[in-house]
Amino acid sequence: MLYNIFEGRRKGKNMPHIPRVVEERIQKKWALKSVAETSVDKSKKKYYCLEMFMYPSGKIHMGHVRNYAIGDAVARYHRMLGEAVLHPMGFDAFGLPAENAAIKGQAHPKIWTETNIEYMKLQLDRLGFLYDWNRELRTSEPDYYKWNQWFFLKMYEKDLVYKAKSPVNWCPECKTVLANEQVVSGKCWRCSSTVSIKMMEQWFIRITKYAEELYNNLDKLTEWPNEVILMQKNWIGRSEGCFVHFEVFKKKTKILVFTTRIDTIYGATYLVLAPDHPLVDELTTDDRKAEVMNFKKTMSSMGTHERVVSKEKVGVFTGSHAINPFNDEKIPIYVANFVLMDYGTGAIMSVPAHDERDYEFAKIYSLPIKTVVKPEKEVEGVYDGDGYLVQSGEFSGMNNREAMKKMALKAKNEGFGEETVTYRLKDWGISRQRYWGTPIPIIYCKECGTVPVPYSDLPVRLPYDVPFTGKGESPLLKTESFLNTKCPKCGKEAMRETDTMDTFFDSSWYFFRYLDPKNDKEPINRELAHFFCPIDFYIGGIEHATMHLIYCRFFTMFLRDIGILDFGEPVKRLMCQGMVTKDGRKMSKSAGNIVDPDQMIEKYGADAVRLNILFLAPPTDQLDWKEEGAEGARRYLQKVFSLVEDAKDELLKDEVAEPQLGTRAYELRKITHRTIKKVTEEFNTRLKLNTIIASLMELTNTQIDFFAKYQKTKEERFALKESVETLLKLLSPISPHLADDLWLSLSPNHTFLVNEKWPEYNEEIAKEEEIEIPVQINGKLRSVIKVKADESEENILKIAKDDEKVKSYIKDKTLIKEIVVKGKIVTLVCK
RNA sequence: GCGAAAGUGGCGGAAUUGGCAGACGCGCAGGACUUAGGAUCCUGUGGGGAAACCCGUGGGGGUUCAAUUCCCCCCUUUCGCACCA
Numbered sequence: 001m002l003y004n005i006f007e008g009r010r011k012g013k014n015m016p017h018i019p020r021v022v023e024e025r026i027q028k029k030w031a032l033k034s035v036a037e038t039s040v041d042k043s044k045k046k047y048y049c050l051e052m053f054m055y056p057s058g059k060i061h062m063g064h065v066r067n068y069a070i071g072d073a074v075a076r077y078h079r080m081l082g083e084a085v086l087h088p089m090g091f092d093a094f095g096l097p098a099e100n101a102a103i104k105g106q107a108h109p110k111i112w113t114e115t116n117i118e119y120m121k122l123q124l125d126r127l128g129f130l131y132d133w134n135r136e137l138r139t140s141e142p143d144y145y146k147w148n149q150w151f152f153l154k155m156y157e158k159d160l161v162y163k164a165k166s167p168v169n170w171c172p173e174c175k176t177v178l179a180n181e182q183v184v185s186g187k188c189w190r191c192s193s194t195v196s197i198k199m200m201e202q203w204f205i206r207i208t209k210y211a212e213e214l215y216n217n218l219d220k221l222t223e224w225p226n227e228v229i230l231m232q233k234n235w236i237g238r239s240e241g242c243f244v245h246f247e248v249f250k251k252k253t254k255i256l257v258f259t260t261r262i263d264t265i266y267g268a269t270y271l272v273l274a275p276d277h278p279l280v281d282e283l284t285t286d287d288r289k290a291e292v293m294n295f296k297k298t299m300s301s302m303g304t305h306e307r308v309v310s311k312e313k314v315g316v317f318t319g320s321h322a323i324n325p326f327n328d329e330k331i332p333i334y335v336a337n338f339v340l341m342d343y344g345t346g347a348i349m350s351v352p353a354h355d356e357r358d359y360e361f362a363k364i365y366s367l368p369i370k371t372v373v374k375p376e377k378e379v380e381g382v383y384d385g386d387g388y389l390v391q392s393g394e395f396s397g398m399n400n401r402e403a404m405k406k407m408a409l410k411a412k413n414e415g416f417g418e419e420t421v422t423y424r425l426k427d428w429g430i431s432r433q434r435y436w437g438t439p440i441p442i443i444y445c446k447e448c449g450t451v452p453v454p455y456s457d458l459p460v461r462l463p464y465d466v467p468f469t470g471k472g473e474s475p476l477l478k479t480e481s482f483l484n485t486k487c488p489k490c491g492k493e494a495m496r497e498t499d500t501m502d503t504f505f506d507s508s509w510y511f512f513r514y515l516d517p518k519n520d521k522e523p524i525n526r527e528l529a530h531f532f533c534p535i536d537f538y539i540g541g542i543e544h545a546t547m548h549l550i551y552c553r554f555f556t557m558f559l560r561d562i563g564i565l566d567f568g569e570p571v572k573r574l575m576c577q578g579m580v581t582k583d584g585r586k587m588s589k590s591a592g593n594i595v596d597p598d599q600m601i602e603k604y605g606a607d608a609v610r611l612n613i614l615f616l617a618p619p620t621d622q623l624d625w626k627e628e629g630a631e632g633a634r635r636y637l638q639k640v641f642s643l644v645e646d647a648k649d650e651l652l653k654d655e656v657a658e659p660q661l662g663t664r665a666y667e668l669r670k671i672t673h674r675t676i677k678k679v680t681e682e683f684n685t686r687l688k689l690n691t692i693i694a695s696l697m698e699l700t701n702t703q704i705d706f707f708a709k710y711q712k713t714k715e716e717r718f719a720l721k722e723s724v725e726t727l728l729k730l731l732s733p734i735s736p737h738l739a740d741d742l743w744l745s746l747s748p749n750h751t752f753l754v755n756e757k758w759p760e761y762n763e764e765i766a767k768e769e770e771i772e773i774p775v776q777i778n779g780k781l782r783s784v785i786k787v788k789a790d791e792s793e794e795n796i797l798k799i800a801k802d803d804e805k806v807k808s809y810i811k812d813k814t815l816i817k818e819i820v821v822k823g824k825i826v827t828l829v830c831k
Numbered sequence: 832g833c834g835a836a837a838g839u840g841g842c843g844g845a846a847u848u849g850g851c852a853g854a855c856g857c858g859c860a861g862g863a864c865u866u867a868g869g870a871u872c873c874u875g876u877g878g879g880g881a882a883a884c885c886c887g888u889g890g891g892g893g894u895u896c897a898a899u900u901c902c903c904c905c906c907u908u909u910c911g912c913a914c915c916a
Contacts (some may be wrong), residue, residue, distance in 0.1 A: 234835095234912060235912085239915070257916065259916060260915095272916090339914085342915095343915045355916070615843090616844080621845090624843075629856075629857065632857060642871095688845095690844070694845070701855095761872095772851080775851095779895095779897055819850095819897080827896045
C-alpha cells in the first residue's frame with residue numbers, strides 16, 4: 001500500500017519493487033522445493049549453525065529478528081559453500097508465563113503455548129528464515145520431556161542428584177518459591193510482597209562435581225567472547241587456599257576455617273562464624289546466649305536482599321575462644337553478618353591488619369590488629385599485598401608466598417589443615433513448585449522411601465486437567481490422579497513427587513535432540529551427534545552467560561561421562577548479539593516503545609527489515625532501532641531491483657568476451673572480485689555483517705555508474721553480468737527474497753541462490769596495479785603520489801621526492817630521515 | 832567497592848597488522864523531474880578560514896618519522912559481581 005500511490009506513474013522500466021508480493025512468491029517456492037531441509041551428506045563438511053531457541057511468549061520481538069537474521073545469514077553462507085548445514089529451530093515451551101495465563105483464566109498452558117508457537121512460526125517464515133521444521137522440537141511434549149526424566153534418573157544413578165533442605169525465596173502471598181530473578185529488590189515481582197527465606201526440600205544437581213572441569217576448559221574455548229569466559233570464571237569462582245582447624249579452648253569441638261592467606265595466620269586476632277553456622281549454639285556460653293540468639297533471629301528474619309544491602313558489619317561475641325594452631329594464641333570467636341554460610345566453610349580467621357573487612361569489624365569492636373606482612377615500601381592503610389613476614393615465629397623474615405607453601409605443609413604434617421580449592425558455584429536447585437514443567441520422576445513410598453520411577457514407566461506425563469488457582473502450592477498437589485500411584489518396588493500405595501524441573505534443564509541439551517527429534521529409542525542419535533556436533537556457531541543473548549551456557553556445558557560433560565558423547569564441550573564458537581533498543585532504552589510495554597516486527601515487515605518487507613537490523617550496528621553491539629534505517633534499506637533494495645530490471649536485456653544476452661586490462665569493464669571486474677574477497681573474509685572471520693552490507697552498497701553504486709555509461713560491448717556485458725550475478729549471490733544471505741527473485745528471472749536454469757555456489761574471487765583481478773601513496777613531511781600529509789602496486793622502495797622514494805608539492809616543502813630544508821613502507825606510505829623528516 | 836567493555840561528524844557506524852580519520856548509510860542543504868512529493872535522480876555535507884593552511888577520534892601526559900590503534904593518569908557511560916575469606 002505504501003507503493004500504490006505512485007504505482008503506474010513510472011514508465012516501463014523502474015517499476016517499483018513490491019516486497020510483500022515478491023517475498024510471498026519466493027517463500028511459496030522455497031516451501032514447495034523444501035529448500036530448508038538439512039542435507040545429511042557425510043561426504044560434505046558439516047556446519048551446525050544454531051540460534052538459542054525461543055520461549056513462545058506470543059509474538060516475536062526485534063531481539064529475535066536480530067538474533068535469527070544473523071544466524072540465517074551465516075547458515076545460508078555456509079550452504080553456499082557446499083557444506084552440510086544443520087540449522088534448526090524449536091521452542092522452550094515450558095515455563096511460568098503459560099501458567100500465569102491459565103491462572104488469569106486465559107487458556108490452558110498447553111493451548112496457550114501451542115497457539116503462540118503456531119503464530120510465531122508463521123512470523124519466522126515470513127522473515128524468510130530457513131529452518132528445517134522437520135526437526136522442530138517443543139520441550140513441553142512428552143516425547144521430549146521423557147528424556148529429561150531419563151537423564152534425571154541417569155544422574156540419580158550416578159549420584160549427581162540429591163534432595164536437601166535449603167533456603168529458598170518464598171512469597172507468602174503467592175505461596176510459592178520464586179527463582180532469584182523473580183525477586184526484585186526483595187519483593188515478589190508479581191504481588192510486591194516482601195519475599196522471605198524459607199527452608200524447603202529441594203532437588204539438587206551436583207554441578208559442583210564438574211566445577212574444576214567447567215573452570216579449566218574455559219581456556220580452551222578460544223572462540224568464545226572474552227566477557228563470557230570472564231563471567232563464567234567469576235561465577236565458578238575458583239579459589240585456592242587452605243582448610244585450617246582451630247581447636248576451641250576448653251571444648252572438644254574444632255572449627256574448620258577456609259583461608260586463601262594462610263601466610264597471615266599469625267596475624268589472626270579473632271574468628272568469625274556465619275550466623276547460621278551449625279556450631280554457633282554449642283560455642284555460645286550461657287552468659288552470651290540471649291544476645292547471640294537475638295542476633296541470629298534478626299539475621300534469619302532478614303531477606304537476602306536486606307542482608308546484602310546493609311553493608312554495616314555487626315556481630316556478637318560467643319563467649320568462646322579458639323586456639324591458633326600455629327602459635328597457640330587464644331583468640332575470641334564471634335558471630336557476624338559479613339560471613340556467609342554458603343561460601344567456604346562458613347567460618348573465617350580474621351586478620352584485620354591485612355584484610356579490609358576484618359579491619360572494619362575489628363575497629364568497631366575494638367579487637368587487636370597485628371601486622372605480620374611488611375611490604376618493600378611502607379604503605380598506608382590495610383595492606384593485602386605481598387611482602388616479608390614479621391611476628392610469625394619460625395616463618396618471620398620469609399617472603400609471604402614462600403611461607404604460604406611451607407605453612408600449608410606444616411599444617412598438613414601436623415594434621416590441622418590442608419591445601420584445598422573452593423568454588424563459588426553452588427549445586428543447581430532444579431525443583432519448582434509449578435505445574436507447567438517436566439515432572440520429576442520420583443515416587444515416595446511409606447515402606448521403601450524415595451524410589452525412582454523405572455525407565456520403562458517413562459514418561460511421567462503431566463496431567464491435563466488440573467486446578468489453576470494461583471494460590472497455594474502446585475496444581476499437581478491437588479490432582480489426585482497424578483499424585484496417587486503405586487510404589488514400583490513394593491506395589492503399595494505411594495505418592496508422586498509434585499515438583500517439576502527448572503526449564504533450564506530442558507534447554508541444557510535440546511541442541512542434541514534436533515539431530516533426531518522423533519527418536520523414541522534413545523535421547524540422542526550418537527552417530528549424527530558425532531557428525532554434526534559440536535555446534536560450530538551459537539548465537540544468543542549475553543543474559544545466558546552464567547546460566548544456560550554453564551548448564552549446557554555441564555550437561556555435555558555428563559553425557560560424555562555416561563558414554564553417549566565422546567566430547568565434553570558443546571559449542572565451538574559463541575556470539576552474543578547486542579540488545580535491540582528504541583531511543584536508547586530497552587523495549588518494554590511500560591515504556592511504550594515496543595517496535596512490532598509484523599508492522600515493520602508489512603511496511604518495508606522482510607528483506608529490508610533484515611538488511612536494516614544487520615546494517616545498523618555490528619552484531620555484538622547494542623542496536624537502537626531506527627525506522628529511517630528501514631526506509632534506507634528499502635531504498636537500497638529498490639536500487640538493486642531497478643538496476644537488474646533496467647539491465648535485464650543485457651543480462652539475458654549470451655555474447656560476452658573477457659575484458660582487457662585498463663578498460664572500464666576491467667575496472668568493474670576488479671571491484672567485483674575485491675568485493676567477493678572482502679565479503680568472504682568477513683564471513684569467515686569477524687562476522688561484522690554491517691561492513692559486508694556497506695561493501696555491497698559500494699558495489700551496487702559502482703554498477704549503477706557503470707551501467708549509466710554502458711557501451712553494449714561484449715566485454716562490458718561480460719563485466720556487467722559477472723558483477724550483477726555476484727551481487728545477487730553476495731546479497732542473498734542477508735536479503736534472500738529479492739536476491740532469489742531477481743536471480744530466477746535471469747535464467748530458466750537458475751536454482752535458488754542458497755543452492756548455488758558462493759562466488760570465488762581471482763586474486764589477479766582483485767589486485768590493484770596502480771596505487772596512491774600518501775607522502776608525509778614531518779608527520780603531516782602533504783601530497784599523494786601514484787605508483788605501481790609493486791614499485792620498489794627506492795623508486796617510490798624517487799617519485800615522492802620528484803613530486804612538485806613535496807619539492808616545495810623540502811626545498812630549503814635538510815632531509816634527516818626517509819621512511820618508505822612499501823605499498824603504504826612515504827614519510828620524510830627534515831629540518 | 833571490585834572486574835570488564837566502550838567513548839570517533841547532527842546521528843548509526845568504518846578504518847582487519849601503528850601508516851591518507853570519517854567508508855557505507857541516515858539526516859540535512861541545494862538542484863533536476865513533477866499539478867503535487869514524505870517518490871525518484873544528481874550535487875554537496877567534520878570544524879575553522881577568502882585562501883594557503885590550521886584544528887580534530889572523551890580529557891591530560893608519554894612512546895614513535897607516524898597513534899582512533901601502544902603505555903600511564905583522569906572523566907563519563909554500559910554491563911557483570913557485589914562482604915567470596
